[in-house]
Amino acid sequence: MRVAIIGAGISGLALAYYLQKLGIPYDLFEATTHVGGNIRTVKVHEYLLEMGPNSLQSTPELKDLVRELKLEREVMHAAPEHDHRYVLRAGSYTRLPSSPFSLLSSDFFSWKSKYRILKEKDVPPADIDYETVAQFFERRFGGKMAAYTVSPFMPGIYAGDPEKLLIKKALPRLKELEMRYGSVLKGLVQQKNSYVRQKTFSFAKGMRTLPKAIAGKLISLHTEHRVEMITRSQGKYIISCASPGDYDTEEYNLLVLALPAYQAAELLQYTFPGLSAAMQNIHYPPLAVVHTVYNRKDVTHSPKGFGALHPQLESAFATGSVWSSSVFDGRCRPHEVLFTTFVGGSQSPEKALMERPKLLQGVHEELSALHGISADKPNFQHAYLWKHSIPQYDMHIEDAHTMAKDLEQEGLFIAANWQSGVSVANCIHYAKELAHKINLKRPHVLNS
Ligand SMILES: Cc1cc2nc3c(=O)[nH]c(=O)nc-3n(C[C@H](O)[C@H](O)[C@H](O)COP(=O)(O)OP(=O)(O)OC[C@H]3O[C@@H](n4cnc5c(N)ncnc54)[C@H](O)[C@@H]3O)c2cc1C
Incomplete structure (x- = not known):
């Protein structure tokens, strides 16, 4: 039995890892040169910036994974005040009760x-x-x-x-x-x-540590292999893949799509047009992630806590910020503070798409007002646009979930954040369960 997994974000990586542990042959294809998908840590000057997830919840699977990957020394626990979350209320921040x-x-x-x-x-x-x-x-x-x-x-x-x-x-x-x-x-x-509140953590070198470490353990990971076509013949899946200077076609018993719904939809449009259409309907709103750094001495209300959320009825510019340097050490220089601010999303997609100078200025002005910042401009600012950010679990996702479930009978599985739940912990949990489900199919597939 051979399993093809398309996409080496955290879902595809985790699935490959657990299949490998069970001794199940697989090939994991990743279109780009790097693994991790949404998990993107970038070092710019002395700043450690997360474009995607900022932190993880310490679930049982994640704890085991960190231990198995020997990453304990790299783990960075959130500062004790990370439990403090704030909400914008009548124009200023009020601390949310912690339970x-x-x-x-x-x-x-x-x-x-x-x-x-x-x-x-x-x-x-x-x-x-x-x-x-x-x-x-x-x-x-x-x-x-x-x-x-x-x-x-x-x-x-x-x-x-x-x-x-x-x-x-x-x-x-x-x-x-x-x-x-x-x-x-x-x-x-x-x-x-x-009810046990899970701890929050990241890694000294940022979130990318996790996908890189998983990738380091995998024996059948193929980066720079973009899957371009999927067909079916005699119950098997034929995967056609483009890699630098080459084009391969391979046959598999089982197929796992570990990629965003709108990308999976393109690959399935001829083989499974119904599921393809349903996946095309899943909405991924645009979201801008803006990193802003100030001198600590210029910030009157120095952030202490995880961050703040802005309810829509407050009509704020951003949907909220993670106070990154207050949660984890080493994100900026000790005399500075780093904010990671989110703009846009489903409630105000147009803001994510606004011109970059206006976006940066909007974030700077709002942070200045909320935190009493006296500096005319930040020491550093950086914006990253997710044109398709996070899948929306709204009424349009129902059909895709139902159809995907039915197609498991045909040896087609989904392991991606639009199926498992969006957190990294959800993706890993789901991938582990799917690996065991596939393992149970082994005798059946071998005899067919
Ligand atoms: C801005 C932002 C902030 C977030 N914050 C948090 C947080 O703080 N905590 C948390 O737990 N979660 C957070 N999340 C959610 C979490 O990061 C994602 O849900 C999760 O990483 C998705 O992983 P995935 O493997 O399902 O998909 P993806 O990460 O999208 O991976 C899909 C992979 O498939 C590859 N691919 C696509 N097409 C092909 C093809 N044809 N052939 C081969 N490969 C292909 C892509 O290159 C990519 O590597 C955040 C997400 C975003 C965008």
């Missing part, structure tokens, strides 16, 4: 709002088709809770719009609590003892 329970004991909400939140336990559960994150929170907790606690996280995690993201897809755990315990609050209380 759902402390939300009720803190003065973040008025008594009236807290009373409404507590009433959630009396709201009957309802399974509503295509219910969005915003509708779910409105229904169960009332509007204030949604606007200032959960909704700002949606642009933060998905570059997404809570009015469009589906609760079942974007926050499945909360929906499960409602359906299982009759109320989210009741569920949280029931599961209180099993």
